[in-house]
Amino acid sequence: MKPVKRAPHTPDLSKCPTGIQGLDEITDGGLPRGRPTLVCGTAGCGKTLLAMEFLLRGAMEFDEPGVFLSFEETGPELTQNFRPLGFDLDGLIRRKKIAVDYVYIDRNEIQEAGDYDLEGLFLRLSHAIAQVGARRVVLDTIEALFSGLSNPAILRAELRRLFRWLKDHGLTAIITGEQGEKTLTRYGLEEYVADCVIALDHRIIEQTATRRMRIVKYRGSKHGTNEYPFLIDEHGISVLPITSLDLSHRASTERIPSGIERLDTMMGGRGYYRGSNILVSGTAGTGKTSIAAHFAQACCRRGERCLWFAFEESPEQIMRNMRSIGIDLEPWVRKGLLYFHATRPTLYGLEMHLVTMHKLTQQHRPEVVIVDPVTNFLAIGSPAESKAMLIRLVDFFKSRQITTLFTSLSAGGSGIETTDVGISSIMDTWLLLRDIENSGERNRGIYLLKSRGMAHSNQIREFQLTNNGVELLDVYLGPSGTLLTGSSRIVQDARDKAETLVRRQDIERKQREIERKRRLIEAQIAALRAEFESECEELNRTVSQEELGEKVQGQTRARLAEQRQADQPSAGKQERKS
Amino acid sequence: MKTRSATASFEKALTRTQSSNYVLRLFVTGLTPRSVRAIANIRKICEEHLHGRYTLEVVDIYQQPTLAEGEQIIAAPTLIKKLPLPLRRIIGDLSDTDKVLIGLDLRKK
Amino acid sequence: MTRNPSSSQGLHREIRELRARLEEAEHTLHAIRCGEVDALIVSGPGGQRVFTLQHAERTYRLLVENMNEGAAILTRDGGTMYCNRSLAALLRKPMEQIIGNSFLPLISLPDRPAFDRLIREDLATGKALELNLAVDPEGTVPVLLSAISLEMEDKITAVCLILTDMSAAKRQEEELRRAQAGLEVRVRERTADLVKTKEDLEAELKARRHAERSLRESEANLREAQRIAKMSMWSLDRKDNRMQWPPEIFELFEIDPKRFEATYEAFLESIHPEDRDMVHRAYTLSVSQYRPLEIEYRLRMKDGRIKWVKAIGRNEFDTQGEPVRSVGIVQDITERKQREEEQKTLEEQLRQSQKMEAVGHLAGGVAHDFNNLLQVILMNADSLQSELMPGTLAWSECEEISSAGRRAADLTRQLLAFSRRQVIHPVYLDLNDLVQGVLKMLRRLIEENIQLCVVSGHKTGNVFADKGQMEQVLLNLCINARDAMPKGGRITIEIRPEILDRSFCSLNAWAKEGAYALLSVADTGAGMDASTLAQVFEPFFTTKGLGKGTGLGLSSVYGIVKQHHGLIHASSKPGEGSVFQVYLPIVEVANEKSPNPSQPALTGGKETILISEDDTALLHIQAAFLRKAGYTVLTAADGLEALQIYERNRNRIDLVVLDVMMPNLGGKEVMDQIRATGSEVPILFTSGYSQSGIHTDFVIHEQLHLIQKPYEREVLLQKIRQLLDRRTVQKNQP
Structure with missing residues (x-):
């Protein structure tokens, strides 16, 4: 016999995927197939939507037609409610993918006079199921029966029969139930549905509406136990698991440049690991966004996509500011490589951001994500919530091999990093930007606090925001051995330069003196030679004077004088004159 | 002439419907004891209380499921009093005659 | 939460158990109620008891x-x-x-x-x-x-x-019963049938006896019938090759029985030589293929007459399949054959005349367009020529243009004639006179080697015809005859009265019953085969060499004759010459010869002429020409303008020239308007070709004066002068 691999969950329990984003993840594959699932919660928590989306996605994505037995809303009302979510309920009904039956119960119309059963309901359900060949059923919400009919004994017996009937027919069902005072459901539906119970919740926390989902029970299956925030937006429900269920994402050894050459040098000359995350923290105005912009630009230059969540500034503002330091991001935006998503963090709840980031990430499939600044958005929830969320986010990006750069704004004065410390524990690389005060000035320093899995420089480097962007300067150790930055550095420089200048002037002076002396000697030699020649000529002249006469002698002497003038240095000439 | 006679007959029909005629529809499930009881009970009640001024139809929803859908039938048996208005549903095997009579507005509560 | 967990837990457990039991009980109860349980097994002190539920169904x-x-x-x-x-x-x-x-x-x-x-x-x-x-x-x-x-x-x-x-069963039962009943009826019917058959047989026997008696009588009758139907029975003994012929056949074959050895071969001999093989083949095939014989063939009588006969026969064979005897009838079908031939000819002629009609329409349409063009060419050429010195090269060239233009005008005139679109001026005339008048010219046209015979003098009565056109007909026919005899021969012109009766017309599609004057032109030339003959009147069809004939001569003859409600017929055979016969209906009117108006001198005048013409080029050249001739000319571009000008200048205007077809107001309408004012001013119409002009059916009325475009300038001048002079005469006769 072949060795059987240990299955991750009960092998005989087959799952029915809901197609709802995130829900299948936290239920490890979907709802229990062929069994009813109870979805309960307060009014307006999204039960009906979840149930309907389960049916619609079943019909559209898994070719499993479904029946929606509605006790609360009529068919047209349902159609209307689901149209804004992009679901064409009517079309599916026309194509016999979905059947909707509205069960109308009005207590006032009903008089009970003797024994009865709910065979009418059974018949209608089975008729609807037969009509579309349904594999999925939603009963929303069956509790309406309790308010409409007064004999609980019959109701309970019939409900039990109903759930057994659903099971016998292999239908995957969602039964919705209103939350009771202390019980999960007002009429104790959970007693009948033993397989899977999902509770939905809708609370206002710190003025932010938050929807949560919890798997109360899932018989025989692994499932996440946390409260998962979920969101209802124009595409239906999105559920976000707090952490990914496993940490088995691939760690890449590929490096990608940070966009700042000398910063790469600090990291062994090669930049960040792909798929890692980088925290750039610092107080206001230390240049966090500039570092991020360098990274974004480098990413786009490689032809990779970058998604930039801007929580503080508008894209225009960022681009304008970056342009002032010579980084032009606009072409990349135009090319579609760089996508800004700017929101005020407080506009939405925490989970909304998460969902948005999830969605945008799935939409744009970036290689690099920038969250600027992560602190703003952590401020929405409690520190614990924020951290949990961040972990989810980080895991999410990691699992997709996305390199993420978070900027973090440290509150000025509050020492470093009280908040940062919390975040930094989940970060692979931490760049700390600091103001360094010396000689009464503030200057920028960059400090690579940690970088997992690589040798890195641990020196503080000064950097400047120049017209060409961030420039890291040479490491400079002053005479006292402390890091010299700013004008004190320039004074030192100037002093050095002055000394050099003096020294050079000395040398030049000496060189000029030597030259002068050389010329002097040469002039003397030339004068001596001229003297010698003139004496020779005088001798010759004496000889020929007798032969040539007075006139010729005069001309020769004049030419000689000219020759002499041209050849003699001025000093010599002056001397001669004087 | 014609108009007058048509109006007259309409009015006559109206009077008849309003004052006397009961239109009842009973939905049962085949031959289950409850169904049989319900039929027997309603027949008895009708003969005793509505003699000559009722129409009774009995629908076996096993055999005519589509009729159940339009009538919003949940429970079986269900007796629907279609006329006179208001519409009323009486569910159960109709063994509680008093309640049936109340439901049919034949007795005050 | 709970202070005493152990007892609390116990309690909980108990509650759970109880709830489970309750649930089970409820469940069971419900199942029973719903009829979903067929039997219950209850374990008790007395062992297991099975309860089958009465209504669980x-x-x-x-x-x-x-x-x-x-x-x-x-x-x-x-x-x-x-x-x-x-x-x-x-x-x-x-x-x-x-x-x-x-x-x-x-x-x-x-x-x-x-x-x-x-x-x-x-x-x-x-x-x-x-x-x-x-x-x-x-x-x-x-x-x-x-x-x-x-x-x-x-x-x-x-x-x-x-x-x-039970309805199906009942129905079947009913059907069975019905079937049984039906059977009885049929038995009764059958019995009755048998009785009746017996009676019938007796009756038949009686009848047959009677028939035998009458057979002999009817044989005689048959013979008589056959004789009337020109049908005779024959038989051929295949063994001794003897033909059995009744006297009728000898009569039909016009053979003396005494001199005829009635063998098959002798029979073949009696058949038209061209059909002999065919008949023999048919006889042989009918025997070899065991087929009845049916064949039509010709007999040639001793005097050359042809008879058509039809033979039908069948063969008798012995047990070995050898032919023993052939029997059949032979019938004289000559008359039927003739009728068929005639029918075919008639159809052919009808087709031909329809074709001619179509071609005529086409030709007429083209000719019309030419006329206006030619008028401009001719007048311009004449005008130019009159400015030149005769004898110069330019003058000669102008002459060339004019003569070419006139030839073209002739052509279109002939086309129009053929298409019967030529306006004719019919008068009462005697064809004999006509022939005599043209004879002189004819003699000039015909070469020495052709003899011209005229058979005239038969009193024919008058015809109502355009004299010029008829001359044209005669001329064309004679020229055609001449051209058919390049090596000489004889042309015979004959005029005689001819009455075409119904029987003649039934054989000749082209003919129409009535009394006619016949003008026939016969030649002794090469003759024509059938296909040539069929096309002889088609325009542009010519057998003459390229450039020698226009192919319009006979076409225009045809058209003219047709326009005169006459008939024309050509008959010819290769080697036998051709005859063209023109039949013109005789009109019983006293011979009243139209006086030949004397040709007025070719002069201009000083009068004022209003001329209206929508063709601008033509209008200008006409006006210029008339002014040159001394007239004062007013011009109008259409009928309406002409009328307005006339209204303003009615005291000045002596003559109006109107184009028949003009926009806004046609020539005829203009004339009517002018006449409505009481004016008697002479009006001259010019016309190319028109469907709805001033004339009815292209026959012009007495009081109207028309010149046909293209006309020569002289004709215009003559006509104008003539009208002006006549007015003067009328004026002078108060």
Whole structure:
């Protein structure tokens, strides 16, 4: 016999995927197939939507037609409610993918006079199921029966029969139930549905509406136990698991440049690991966004996509500011490589951001994500919530091999990093930007606090925001051995330069003196030679004077004088004159 | 002439419907004891209380499921009093005659 | 939370267990209620006891719902508790109207007492009854009704009914009965048949005896009939090759029986030589292929006459398949054959005349367009020429243009003639006079080697015809005859009266009954074959060499003759020459010769002429020409303008020249308007070709004056002068 691999969950329990984003993840594959699932919660928590989306996605994505037995809303009302979510309920009904039956119960119309059963309901359900060949059923919400009919004994017996009937027919069902005072459901539906119970919740926390989902029970299956925030937006429900269920994402050894050459040098000359995350923290105005912009630009230059969540500034503002330091991001935006998503963090709840980031990430499939600044958005929830969320986010990006750069704004004065410390524990690389005060000035320093899995420089480097962007300067150790930055550095420089200048002037002076002396000697030699020649000529002249006469002698002497003038240095000439 | 006679007959029909005629529809499930009881009970009640001024139809929803859908039938048996208005549903095997009579507005509560 | 966990837990457990048991009990109870449990097994002190539930019939439900028989459950008082689909179908009634109501009304009236009795009886063992169901509207369905009592819950005793539709069975029974009855009827009928057959046979026998008697008589009759039908019986003994011919055949073949050795070969001899082979083949084939013989062939009589006969025959064979004898009839079908031939000829001629008609329309249309063009060419050429010195090169060239233009004008005139679009001025005339008048010219046209014979002098009566056109006809025919005899020969012109009667017309499609003057032109030339003859009147069809003939001569003859309501017929055979016959209807009017108007001198004048013409080029050249001739000319571009100008200058204007076809107002309308004012001013029309001009059917009326475009300038001048002079004469005669 072949060795059987240990299955991750009960092998005989087959799952029915809901197609709802995130829900299948936290239920490890979907709802229990062929069994009813109870979805309960307060009014307006999204039960009906979840149930309907389960049916619609079943019909559209898994070719499993479904029946929606509605006790609360009529068919047209349902159609209307689901149209804004992009679901064409009517079309599916026309194509016999979905059947909707509205069960109308009005207590006032009903008089009970003797024994009865709910065979009418059974018949209608089975008729609807037969009509579309349904594999999925939603009963929303069956509790309406309790308010409409007064004999609980019959109701309970019939409900039990109903759930057994659903099971016998292999239908995957969602039964919705209103939350009771202390019980999960007002009429104790959970007693009948033993397989899977999902509770939905809708609370206002710190003025932010938050929807949560919890798997109360899932018989025989692994499932996440946390409260998962979920969101209802124009595409239906999105559920976000707090952490990914496993940490088995691939760690890449590929490096990608940070966009700042000398910063790469600090990291062994090669930049960040792909798929890692980088925290750039610092107080206001230390240049966090500039570092991020360098990274974004480098990413786009490689032809990779970058998604930039801007929580503080508008894209225009960022681009304008970056342009002032010579980084032009606009072409990349135009090319579609760089996508800004700017929101005020407080506009939405925490989970909304998460969902948005999830969605945008799935939409744009970036290689690099920038969250600027992560602190703003952590401020929405409690520190614990924020951290949990961040972990989810980080895991999410990691699992997709996305390199993420978070900027973090440290509150000025509050020492470093009280908040940062919390975040930094989940970060692979931490760049700390600091103001360094010396000689009464503030200057920028960059400090690579940690970088997992690589040798890195641990020196503080000064950097400047120049017209060409961030420039890291040479490491400079002053005479006292402390890091010299700013004008004190320039004074030192100037002093050095002055000394050099003096020294050079000395040398030049000496060189000029030597030259002068050389010329002097040469002039003397030339004068001596001229003297010698003139004496020779005088001798010759004496000889020929007798032969040539007075006139010729005069001309020769004049030419000689000219020759002499041209050849003699001025000093010599002056001397001669004087 | 014609108009007058048509109006007259309409009015006559109206009077008849309003004052006397009961239109009842009973939905049962085949031959289950409850169904049989319900039929027997309603027949008895009708003969005793509505003699000559009722129409009774009995629908076996096993055999005519589509009729159940339009009538919003949940429970079986269900007796629907279609006329006179208001519409009323009486569910159960109709063994509680008093309640049936109340439901049919034949007795005050 | 709880202070005493152990006891609390115990309590919880107990509650859970109890709840589970309660649940189970509820469940079971419900299942029983729903009829989903067929049996209950209860374990007790007395061992296991099995309780089968009396009404647990969930499975049976489907059976009942779907069975073919109708099923119903009734209470003892006849109320319907249940009904299945089949029963509703059987009753043709919605199910919901059956359940809950009394069943009795569903039984047909006569059967109700029996039914009522039945359901009140003791039905423990079941009973059956045949009865009819009442079915809307007013129908019945026969059923077999089985009833059995049924103990229901709460001690209600019910009756279970099963109803089997018997209508099919009944129908079959009925059919069987009907079939039996039918059989009996047929036996009776057959007996009657036999009796009748016997009677018939006797009658037939009697009749046959009578027939035998009359046969002899009828044989004689047959012979007579055959004789009338020109039908004769023949036989050929294949063994000794003898033909058996009755006298009628000898008569038909025009052979003396005494001199005829009646063998097959001799028979073949009597057949037209061209058909002999064919006849022999047919006889042989009919024998070898065992086919009846049917054949039509010709006989040639001694005097050359042709007779058509039809032979029908069949062959008799012996047991070996050898031919023994051939028998058949032979029938004279000469007349039928002739009729067929005539029919064919008539059809051919009809087709031909239709073709001519179509070509004529086409030719006429083209000719019309030419006329305006030619008028401009001719007038311009003449005008130019008059400015030049005669004898110069330019003058000669102008002459060339003019003569070419005139030739073209002739051509179009002939085309128009052919298409019968030429306006004619018919007068009463005698063709004899006409021929005499043209003879001189003819002699000039015809070469020495051709002899011209004129057979005239027969009094024919007058015809109503355009003299010029008729001359044209004669001329063209003679020229055609001349051209057919390049090596010389004889042309015979003959004029004689001819009456075409019905029998002639029935054989000649081109002919029309009536009295005619016949002008015939015969030549002794090469003649024409049938296909050439068929095309001889088509325009541009010519047998003459390229450039020698226009192909319009005979076409225009044809057109002219047709326009004169005459007939023309050509007959010819290769080597036998051709004859063209022109028939013109005779009009019984006293011979009143139209006086030949004297040709006025070719001069201009000082009068004022209003000229209206929509062709601007033509208008200008005309005006210029008339001014040059001394006239004062007013011009108008259309009829309306002409009328306006005339209104303003009516005292000045001496003559109006109007184009027949003009926009806004046609020439005829202008004339009518002018005449309406009481003015008698002479009006001259010019016309190219027109469908709806001033004339009716292209025959111009006496008072109207028209010159046909293209005309020569001189003609215009002459006509104008003539009209002006006549006016002067009229004016002078108060």
